[in-house]
Amino acid sequence: MANDSLVTARVIGDVFDPFCSSIDLMVLFNGMPIVSGMELRSPTVSERPRVEIGGDDYRVAYTLVMVDPDAPNPSNPTLREYLHWMVTDIPASTDDTYGREVMCYEAPNPTTGSTGWCLWCSGNWGGDLCLAPSRRHTT
Template identity: 30%
Template sequence: MSASSAFQSSKIVPDVIPSPPAKTITLKYPSGAQAQLGNELTPTQVKDQPTVSYEADPNAYYTLVFTDPDNYDGPELVYREWHHWLVVNIPGSDVASGEVLSGYIGSGPPEGTGIHRYVYILYKQPKKLSFDEKRLSNKSIEGRAAFSTKKFAEKYNLGTPVAGNFYRAQFDDYVPLLYKSLGA
């Protein structure tokens, strides 16, 4: 299945982004798990930051968004998206050299909320940009709720996503440990 059709059939288009990416990001976790356009992984498998690879123009800058559009199930769509990782001004495919706006936090779907989609979206930036978002460590949950990938992309004129990937996850025994590490 192509990234484009997977993003549409899973309703990431239009829930997170208005149009699907054409290419797939490769995501390999230290646990050995790998995201495969909607496969199910456990929070335990994805607790550590993955190695991210994708086809890139070495002279361009990229933005990587990792978000959960199923964070909140109520009628107010604004609360639905919770971003887990945000890296900008990535030179080519060197994610480690990008500017981290929000440190990586693994999946933590609350008990009883069913399966969540965890979505990675890559944008090719028009140029190196200046971002005014507050910098968040991987221990901070402040400012992560009520995120909108669409609005963030519009704010910085990021255009259509060039690549993406996603997996699904539901509560497991690691989630309470994650919440504790976040002071929740």
């Protein structure tokens, strides 16, 4: 089962279905590793992060998605599931620079206060083709 903090924060259930982690993922903003629940200021996230993906089978590729589940802010989530970034075809044991960026990074910019965002990584099993969505938000 996923990290209990994700359940407590209602990420599991609201944003993602329950899942089991199968690879290591390291996210670095300005060279600084981050952990789930960490608070970051706007200057820290102005540039896209570096995301290192674990695994040892280079034949397996991954898709990386960063969304804001309550954009523009938690009290007014009119742009729910706002897509900040999407990279596909990232080989195992490499980082996001080896993939294909299908939606360029857009830094989080809440209208008031703070906001949370979720980074999701999934295997492209069987060579699934991931296409860029036509827009960043679901509404």
